[in-house]
Amino acid sequence: MIKKYLQIHPIDNVLVALQDLAEGEEIHFEGRHFVLPTKVSAKHKFTIEPLGEGAEIYMYGVLVGKTNRSLLRGEVITTENIHHAANDFQLGRRKLDWHKPDVSHFVDRTFLGYHRSNGTVGTANxxxxxxxxxxxxxxxxxxxxxxxxxxxxxxPKSYEPEVDQLIALYQAGASVEQILAADLHMDHVRRxxxxxxxxxxxxxxxxxxxxxxxxxxxxxxxxxxxxxxxxxxxxxxxxxxxxxxxxxxxxxxxxxxxxxxxxxxxxxxxxxxxxxxxxxxxxxxxxxxxxxxxxxxxxQEREPATLDKLCIGLECGGSDGFSGISANPALGYVSDMVVTMGGSVILSEFPELCGVEQELSDRCVDEQTALHFMELMRTYNAKAEQDGSGFYANPSPGNIRDGLITDAIKSAGAAKKGGTSPVQSVVDYPGLANKPGLNLLCTPGNDVESTTAEVAAGANMVLFTTGLGTPTGNPIVPVIKLSTNTKTYEKMPDIIDINCGTIIEGTETIEQVAERILAYVIDVASGKQTPKAVKLGQDDFIPWRRGVSL
Incomplete structure (x- = not known):
């Protein structure tokens, strides 16, 4: 039976709708039985119990907001009835224990790459x-x-034939209405x-x-x-x-x-x-x-390289309410697999780590690294507030429409891309962040600026999760797109490579999707598969000015 709703963490006091729920729908959850007072769209969250004004909202086990007024049991949370809130953070004890995933299917695998004199290996030339x-x-x-x-x-200039058809229609005396109603098709694609x-x-x-x-x-x-x-x-x-x-x-x-x-x-x-x-x-x-x-x-030609030569940039853009429970956790499992095999991963977009600073700082390998991370987070947010904004303003209209109501909700889900391994280094823009293990790189939440920076930091592959669909890539590094839901994957097959919506549907586990992702990564790194972003020539390159970019 397909689940209709989900509690992400045992202490969460909201549930995520995995599909559209109708007004009057009966909810049965851990001994609680209640009826939804209004409809709840898929990806949105609703309360488990009545909440008073100023009550705390928890998701992913962390504080993500507070209520602006009293909420009914089963009421949908919105930008009108809750506001962003996150716990403060401080230097804590090291929490470096983690469970290494099973990599037996990949431990002897290699990819075909371009070996450089400094010991790094390229996935392209x-x-x-x-x-x-x-x-x-x-x-x-x-x-x-x-x-x-x-x-x-x-x-290929694949849309020139369509323009030729429009020119022919105009020259034949077609009206504006006839031009707009025309059925354009490609007679050929120029190679x-x-x-x-x-x-x-x-x-x-x-x-x-x-x-x-x-x-x-x-x-x-x-x-x-x-x-x-x-x-x-x-x-x-x-x-x-x-x-x-x-x-x-x-x-x-x-x-x-x-x-x-x-x-x-x-x-x-x-x-x-x-x-x-x-x-x-x-x-x-x-x-x-x-x-x-x-x-x-x-x-230079491609030669075999071990998987510890992979340095994977972790990105998201056009995120939705499923990002933190499908594609991002799957990417987190991939991250842990790569780290287990001696490779490198880069987690960036610091405005989207607001609310999980304590967890990440506790995972830093030493206190100096933890203090550096906390300083960068505080300095960046203070600069944003000084300029009339703050991390709280990060969610876009698209994010909000699809269930990411506060920055802390978005951040808690976005951080899942980094898996569970210890943080080996914290790097400020535009430095190198290719140390074996998990690296944190200070970049803005703007996905193109952040991807641009991750590549400069050493990522030779970028995995990019999206819920709404984002047409972007990079000039020199393959960018692989992963959809959080099947609907977007089927709607935008020309820009998305892998569907993680099977996790929401219950037909695959996070681990199974992660193994599918890593197998595809190896093929792309070897030049055997070409991601959609490369095929379309999506060569986005935007340097970050060190002002406020959320």
């Missing part, structure tokens, strides 16, 4: 072309136009030409709006982020375009490179336009050196 300042964005795009089609890296370099996955041309005009701290952070991408195991080498007079100087970039890899030896070509002179000379030199670099990069 890319060349980067990046600007140090936004003034060079156009030149980067000119190089993109020159290279992509000729080298066979350009994505890229044969790849010239068989062992290169592509050239990625990054653009951004930073490098000058902001604070010096922003410029230094940008250089750190870009350095993280250049040293990344998925990158064979890079071409960097600089203007010359900007805050983000090439010297800062080089300093950040050697900070991350003291023996950095990848091909790196930096061109400064104000030194070179004309645009033509700049671009011709950049094209020649980039092509020569591609010849070198193509000499």
């Amino acid at each position: 890319y060349w980067l072309v990046i600007p140090l300042v936004f003034c060079e964005n156009r030149n980067v795009l000119v190089m993109k136009e020159a290279f992509e089609q000729k080298l066979g890296f350009k994505k 890229p030409e044969h790849k010239l370099f068989a062992h290169i996955d592509g050239i990625k041309f990054l653009n951004h709006d930073m490098g000058c005009g902001g604070t010096r701290m922003d410029a230094e952070a940008l250089c750190g982020l870009l350095a993280g991408y250049i040293v990344h195991p998925n990158v064979a080498g890079a071409t960097v375009l600089s203007l010359g007079c900007q805050h983000a100087q090439a010297s800062i970039l080089k300093k950040e490179l050697f900070k991350r890899d003291p023996n950095f030896d990848k091909p790196l070509y930096i061109f400064e336009q104000q030194k070179v002179g004309s645009e033509k000379v700049l671009l011709q030199e950049a094209l020649k050196h980039t092509f020569a670099g591609l010849v070198q990069a193509n000499m």
Whole structure:
């Protein structure tokens, strides 16, 4: 029998509706029998007992809100009748015991990756072309136009046939109504030409709006982020375009490179336009050196690597009321499996850890690490409040509509992605966070900014859970999408790779879904499977300005 509702933790005083519940529905839970006073939509929560004004709401075993008024037994919690609340946190005793999962099915598995001289292993092989300042964005795009089609890296222009049909309708005198009613279809899909370099996955041309005009701290952070991408195991080498007079100087970039890899030896070509002179000379030199670099990069081939070389970024976006009970716990089990086998995982999005600070700080391997985490959380939230907001403002309208009423509710579910292993390191943006075990990386809750940062921190694979559906990816790292519910998976099959909704339906356990996820991760890391985000060319790249971004 499929469950209709669920208590996540024994001390929780609300239940989660696993399907739409009608007004008058009889609820039978641990000796309590009552009737719902109103309908409860799937993913939303309702009270187990009557609650007075100011009463505490618990989910996942932690405080997630307080009532604004008295609530009836069975009443749905909303933004009108409760508000965000979370327990304070302090330095506690270490809680490092954890149950390592069974990894017998994976312990002897390997993936085929690109081995770099510093010991890291890439799950792909890319060349980067990046600007140090936004003034060079156009030149980067000119190089993109020159290279992509000729080298066979350009994505198919699959919607040009539809535009051709619309043009034909217009030229034939069709009305606006007829155009809107037209049944568009693809007559064909244009495929890229044969790849010239068989062992290169592509050239990625990054653009951004930073490098000058902001604070010096922003410029230094940008250089750190870009350095993280250049040293990344998925990158064979890079071409960097600089203007010359900007805050983000090439010297800062080089300093950040050697900070991350003291023996950095990848091909790196930096061109400064104000030194070179004309645009033509700049671009011709950049094209020649980039092509020569591609010849070198193509000499590398995939070779077997053990699973401890995986560094998995844990992300969520477009979360819903099922995120914390399906996809995120499944991802948490994957995290524990990877850690058990000696690999690395990165949990970020600090605004979405509000309310679980005590648990995570207690799991830090030592007091110094715990204190660093608590300081980052307090400083970030204080900055947000100073600017007229706070972590409490993190849930989006979509989150709220689908059952994530307070930041603490969202956070308690989001933290499940990190599993149960000890926290080995806490890293501030834009540093490396690829130490074996669980790493906490300070990033905003904005999923694209956070994914961008996780990749710079060393993630060679990103697992991204979504309840509502989020079309995003990364230029150099495969991003695998996992839906929290079957409805979204079936509605958006073009952007989602794996369905975790089977957990809600009771047809699979968290452990079974986790093993399915890890098997897919290994295939993607080996180049045997291509995630939807890579197929669609979802190359989102947004550096974080160290202001408030929730």
